[in-house]
Amino acid sequence: MFIVTHRKFFYILSCLVIAASVAALALWGLKPGIDFKGGSLFEVTYPDGKPEKALVEEALKPLEVDASVRPTKEQSYIIRMKDLTETEQGAVRDAVSFKGTKKIVEERFDTIGPLLGKEAVGKSFVAIALVILCIVLFITFAFRRVSLPVASWKYGIITVVALLHDVLVPIGAFAFFGHYAGYEVDTLFVTALLVVLGFSVHDTIVVFDRVRENLKVSHEVRDRKDFSTIVGDSIQQTFVRSINTSLTTVLALLVLYFIGPEITKHFSLALLIGIIAGTYSSIFIGSPLLVTVEKWQKK
């Protein structure tokens, strides 16, 4: 009951977090990775010790490839450039190895044309919109027998409010990391957002399902419990489960973040932030909103 009675406090807390996310997004924006804006990424290792960053930059300068060199791991650099043709790639390889005088190991060399990048951005937006739409429809359908006191489509709408919350938090976080640590947003990040959407609905549904069941029971035994009590009970009954499921998932992701492959590090971070936000929203935002909606209807 605590959560339902003090729901205003949690709403305000969430609003603050969202305001911070939106501010970060407006202020700094997201840094698109090469799979969104097109460009090249060259990760190179110098097995015999790497030269100074300035030297590498110097060597690349005459090629006019807009190179930005960033150290990664002990003996490696990640070099970001405009999207290169094959010949340009060869020239870059040549420059980076100082005309073959320094031994290099090519870890990866990616080039993505700007058109493909545009398509990836478009696809990402469509996928996110489609997932949200399908989820509203599905929840409206799954809760179709629940119409009193709150209509089933309102469950759907509330879920979407919770979902927007869950997606905005990692986006804001990545705007922040992008500005201060150069984290880029790529197709994997969008994948993380989609998974967060799925997971958060997962969580919200479990609480809603309990509300659905308790409403039925209450109706059958005619105990005339008011709606906010039913929602409060439902949250309490599913509380341990919500925390525990998120906990196992968070544990798995922490392991992935700390010892998993380098390439999925930012991905697991985005998931971690999103899933924590999602668990919070399904307990402290989604279900209390049911009560708020019911109160509005009464007025």
Place this chain on the structure above:
Amino acid sequence: MWKYRFGAFVILAVAALVGYFVYTTELPVPAPVTLTTASTTPVTATVSSRFAFKLGLDLRSGSHLVYRADTSRLELEGGDIQGAMDSLREVIEKRVNLFGVSEPIVQVEEGGVLGGGEQRLIVELPGVTDLKEATDMIGVTPLLEFKLLNPALEGLPEEELAKKTLGEAFIATPLTGRLLEKAQLVFDQTTREPQVLLKFNDEGSKLFAKLTKENVGKTLAIFLDGAPISVPVIRQEITGGTATISGGFTPTEARDLVRNLNYGALPLPIALASTQTVGASLGDEATAAGVHAGLWSFAIIALFLIIWYRLPGFLATIALAIYVALNLALFKLIPVTLTAAGIAAFILSLGMAVDANILIFERMKEELRKGRVLPDAIQEGFHRAWSSIRDSNTSSIITAVILYYFASTPMIKGFALVFFIGVVTSMFTAITASRTLLKALGVKGENKFVKALFGSGVN
């Protein structure tokens, strides 16, 4: 209860067999050759089993190339784009196979509305990390076209013609290298000049006959890779389906051209749109890190389940192990190409797979608290948790399916597929397998010890 014991036995036995299958198909079959790497450590070359895990390029090494096909001309003519793309794929496949790359992938992809309806060709070359080598392998295929001199320019003096661009001066015809059956090196009877004899296939022959019949007296230029190499005037209708190009070749040039034409002339011009190459060490590191992360995640989740849920938690751990075995076997059988993102999806799914168990156990505990006897509580726990398991997993499945269809990289596709398989199998293992195991124990006891076994957390 014996029914459940038998069921539990069958589930465990099958899971053990599945696990054994996963294990043995991963063991390398030693090959007789021994290779020596640069570091002079001898490495036994291995032939992997037919059912070994298929690793994506980001986990081993190789190149992933995306070519954009220029279909603008075919579109103008209302030609068969699908057919042209298919023959493009065949031609490139032929070339790639010629170079002995193991398990190359060549496939056609349509850009869809968002990609401007582009036709693309995706080429994956495992083990080829030198981009130049890779593109050379594909790129040297010549593009052969036949073009007619623009009738508006017919009869213009030489110097006027020279001012026109190639695009203005010549009009493309449907006749291209796509319709070639074979090319052959011949020498002119009198001048001993090397020539290339082209033999068209049936469709090409008809087209060539029609073209020559309708344009007698006009200039038909033969273009190679966008440049005219021979500009003969059509004297009469040619019905035999053969043509000779005498482009002032040296014998070597002519021989190379013949070879390249026979490898397959590209039916459409293509241009590189994106390339990705992954070196061997990066892939190995990612694979090792992924496997470690998987093992540790499993161990930590198991520990949590056993500490918090005790006996049922232990059974859920066994169910989770069955889940792992089943999933890995499915990855091999389908087969799923595992990428770094796919491994991440699998680890994520480990965390989510136990959700159904947690839902059920929490419900069981509640029923116990309400004063039900244990077998009833177990029954109710499973029964009542079902609707939320069903609904919540449906939403995950929706996400996975949409993700799969909108994936813009093979990495994301791999993620979606693994995620989907995980959600579906977890519904089986967390419900059917753990229920059978729990019932097979047949605990009825009301004593403190049994209650403690089924208790959880701190109470």
